[in-house]
Amino acid sequence: MSWWVRMMLVVAVALIPGAFVLLLAYVSTRTMWERWRQAQLQARKNGTEVSFRDVLATLELKDLVRQARAAL
Numbered sequence: 001m002s003w004w005v006r007m008m009l010v011v012a013v014a015l016i017p018g019a020f021v022l023l024l025a026y027v028s029t030r031t032m033w034e035r036w037r038q039a040q041l042q043a044r045k046n047g048t049e050v051s052f053r054d055v056l057a058t059l060e061l062k063d064l065v066r067q068a069r070a071a072l
Helices: 003-015 019-046 052-058 061-071
Strands: none
Touching: 003 019, 019 052, 019 061
């Protein structure tokens, strides 16, 4: 993500009421998407099935914080 898009996110979160919720939604979606891709790759290797519930169960707060730092 380019620096000006990051700055726009920072300004939006700082100025717009409710933008923090949008930022949380963005970070959560980005984290879940990445975890889903990793789970799908692992499942293909092992020949098993993976569900959304399995991916959600492995999600940790530190992953969300890491993605938030990467987004900003």
